[in-house]
Amino acid sequence: MSVFLEALRLVLEPEVLLTVLGASLLGLTIGAIPGLTAVMGVALLIPITFFMDPVPAIAAIASLAAMAIFAGDIPGALLRIPGTPASAAYVQDSHAMARAGRPERALGLSLVSASIGGVIGVMLLMLAAPLLARFATNFSSVEYFWLALLGLSCAAIISTGAPLKGILSLLFGLWIASIGIDEVAGQPRFTFGVTELMGGISFIPAMIGMFALPELIRNMTLRSAPSEPPRMGPVFDGLFRNIKRRWANVMRGSLTGSMIGALPGAGADIAAWVAYAIAKRRSKTPEKFGKGHDEGIVEAGAANNGALSSAWVPTMVFGIPGDSITAIVIGVLYLKGLEPGPVIFTKTPELVYAIFIAFLLANLILIPLGWLVIRLARNLLRIPPAYYLPVVFACCIVGSFAINNTTFGVIVMLIFGLIGWLFEENGIPVAPAILGIVLGGMLEFNFVTSMLKSDGHLWIFFSRPVAAFLALTVAIVWLWPLVKHIRASR
């Protein structure tokens, strides 16, 4: 109990509350502007969190992500342009509802279901993470190797349309992770005599480049805001009656999202699509889906934020990111000298609980702040890209510069931005490459350590029950596309 009170005290510091408020407003703005995604917002926030204490830094990321994921529904409903990929699953319904003259109903339902989904996801995080952490204290390098491989495999194979291109992206990330001095042998690898590469490719500029630059380049080809958003009525009129009517959908969506989010490598995007598909399958009126029906909006909206919260379970417990945002979080935790994993629960439990509370707070203040941004949405959507795109690019530059105070970070950002753009133009997903960069070091370290322990015998990877189970799970993930292909060809 004293740990919980200490965590509460940490979160209720005015500095933390102000940071949460500022990050929330930034997240709502970024999510509401088409083309600016939640991951890009988090990437741009990192250089600032670099200078904060751990609790406000993580609280800022959690708040920004929760707000941006919801706010992505706003341009989706009003302009049929999903603000974030997670909003794409139900954009047809929310836009149809807005075109029928009820945009406030679509957005109100999204808002409340996102908040409930987020709170349920946090509850799962609070319950599951400490239990799993206690279990994970017995893990050795073998289990950590399989966990890292499982996270990377899910990101490359399950979460992408074309598994081969997902694997390609992942392997590119793993190679990038090997650049710099090898910790074990002290051997510089792929540095080409460049001193700045001795410490490896700086993760933050690479990530800012890969996530932000492709969006900026793509958006620069648009001339102005696409169309005039419709007028908005009162958001809360009849809202809670509608939510009560769809309570089963809210709960199912929250639980589906929370469970999918907790899988390493899966994220809010997949959770939203799966929840939408379940809602359609279980509905008594599936023919209404895609034509402005509220079941899909509520269920997938709840799943979005549920997944966002529970993605922190593998992140905090095993140091394996649940999605792209938590991949960034792992980088931040390392920068703050906090190694994610079961030890963090025993070493600094107050910090872990402070992060949970900050997450809960972000999902609760989502309702008033979300209401505010819905009211201002028409004005936000009228800002021409000609003004905000150069500003976002300037933020990318200064953020990349700030990491090492050199223009080398900016060069890294530009190079990775162009690589990210080429990836996206060719249907190669960017997220597996980022996960590869984050987890590459851990994967190599645990693999080599295990091989050294066993004197080069591979049986060590299957010698313990948990390791064997994880190996089987990885095998299933890798065989899944093959099974799907065989079933489809019959």
Added chain:
Amino acid sequence: MGFSNHIIGFAAVLGAAAIVAGTFGFREIPGQQFGSAFFPRITAGALALTGLALIVTSPGGPHVSLPTWVRTVERLRAAAIPIAGLLWVLAAPMFGFLLTTFVMIFALSMIAGGRLLTSLGVAAGVSAVLHVIFSSVLRIPLPFGVIERWVL
């Protein structure tokens, strides 16, 4: 700019070969079976296999396809972002953060179709705000130049 899966696969195989070639100079650690070259070579092997799988499983088609905007004036606006970034890297150490960032935002805004006065206002305001946040609050030594010397 889209490339066919054959070209992507071929690039992956070439990349894998380059990675393996890059590992030849890595020294062995006496008494250890797994040196610095071990993991990059595994990565390269997997990369080559993935590239080959892409080549084998993909149907034939055009090797390079360009998006429609590449044939229009929009290509200049798309290229403006990386070019502006490169110019910032070259100019900022000479002219300082404030002037370089102001010119960059203003130029990009005009290229993207912004109005003159609004673009000037946005460029001036945002450069100043970023300077205050990063230089004054976060104490980042941003590139120092003409305006900083005059204002600060």
